[in-house]
Amino acid sequence: MAQTYFGCTVRAGSTTLSDSIDGGFTVLMQTTTATTVAAGTAVSVTEVLPAGSQILNIFIDQVVDEVVGGGTATQINATVGTVAAGTQYVSSTNVISGGRASLTFTAAQLLAMADIGTNTNVVLTLAPNGTISTTQGVYRFTVVYAQKL
Numbered sequence: 001m002a003q004t005y006f007g008c009t010v011r012a013g014s015t016t017l018s019d020s021i022d023g024g025f026t027v028l029m030q031t032t033t034a035t036t037v038a039a040g041t042a043v044s045v046t047e048v049l050p051a052g053s054q055i056l057n058i059f060i061d062q063v064v065d066e067v068v069g070g071g072t073a074t075q076i077n078a079t080v081g082t083v084a085a086g087t088q089y090v091s092s093t094n095v096i097s098g099g100r101a102s103l104t105f106t107a108a109q110l111l112a113m114a115d116i117g118t119n120t121n122v123v124l125t126l127a128p129n130g131t132i133s134t135t136q137g138v139y140r141f142t143v144v145y146a147q148k149l
Helices: 107-114
Strands: 011-013 023-025 027-035 043-048 054-064 076-081 090-094 121-128 138-146
Touching: 027 043, 027 054, 043 138, 054 076, 054 090, 054 107, 054 121, 121 138
Parallel strands: none
Antiparallel strands: 011 023, 027 138, 043 121, 054 138, 076 090, 076 121
């Protein structure tokens, strides 16, 4: 499949489009997956957004259900920030139960998401509280954003 790349912000609106009248930003998304490891150590994946973007939403979906088996994990805590284990965008949330994680954002996190500035890395960290010996969980990490610069 062919792809088209833009090197600048895409805006849409009527013929009177300006910064203050009838202009909107294109909504974009990036997605990747992260897989837990048998040893139960933390694993991180990074998406790199354009500087100055606004994060509109974050999704963490379990696409392969882990089977702890003889392992000891009872929780898999997910965080999202600008570095591994960072919580600038999502505080620690247990995602072991599967499906789509129900995320809530604090006022400080929403402020950080409003303009990421030059913090272009968005990092999902999965940190089990023990080992997972049978089947590793796979989580799809999606960031929905608008490029604004």
